[in-house]
Amino acid sequence: MSRSISVLFVCLGNICRSPTAHAVFRSKVKEAGLQDQIVVDSAGTGSWHIGEPPDARSTEVAEQNGYDMSEIFARQVCTEDFDKFDYILAMDKENHNVLQRLKTESGSVILDYFMSFSKRTKRFDVPDPYFGTEGGFDHVLELIEGASDGLLDHVRQQLKPPF
C-alpha cells in the first residue's frame, strides 16, 4: 500500500490565507498526479466565519490565477486535527502560538510555518490581508505559490520509499 501524507493549513479566519493555500496546494498536488497520496485541508484558529466560503477578494485573485476555491468552507481547528494530520502549517506567529498551545506532547504532528517551505523568500509569515495591508491579496497569493512549490518538493521526498 502506498503512503499518504496529510497537510492542514491554518490562519485566523479560514476565509483568506489558509483557503487560498488549500486551493493552490491541492491544484499543484493534482497537477503532479498525487491527489490520492496527499490529503489537503484548511482551518482557522478563530470561530467567526465557520461555515462561510472564502472571502470574495481571495476567491477573485485565486480564480484570476487559475485556482478553484469551490468546496472550501471555514471551520475551526480542533484538537483531533493534531492526531489526524502529518503537517499543520501556520500562516503567521499569532496562529503558530495558538497551535503550539493546542498541541499535546504525545502528538507526532509536525507543526511549522508554511512559509518555511518557500525557496523564494526568507520571510516566515503570510501577512493577514483581511484589513487591506502589505499589497493585499495578490501578494498573499504570490507568497503562497512559492511556499506551495517548496512544500510539494518536500512532501514528494517523504513519499519516496526509503530504499
Ligand code: 4NP
Ligand atoms: P485569514 O484573514 O486569517 O487569512 O482568513 C482574516 C479573516 C477574518 C478576520 C481576520 C483575518 N476577522 O477578523 O474576521
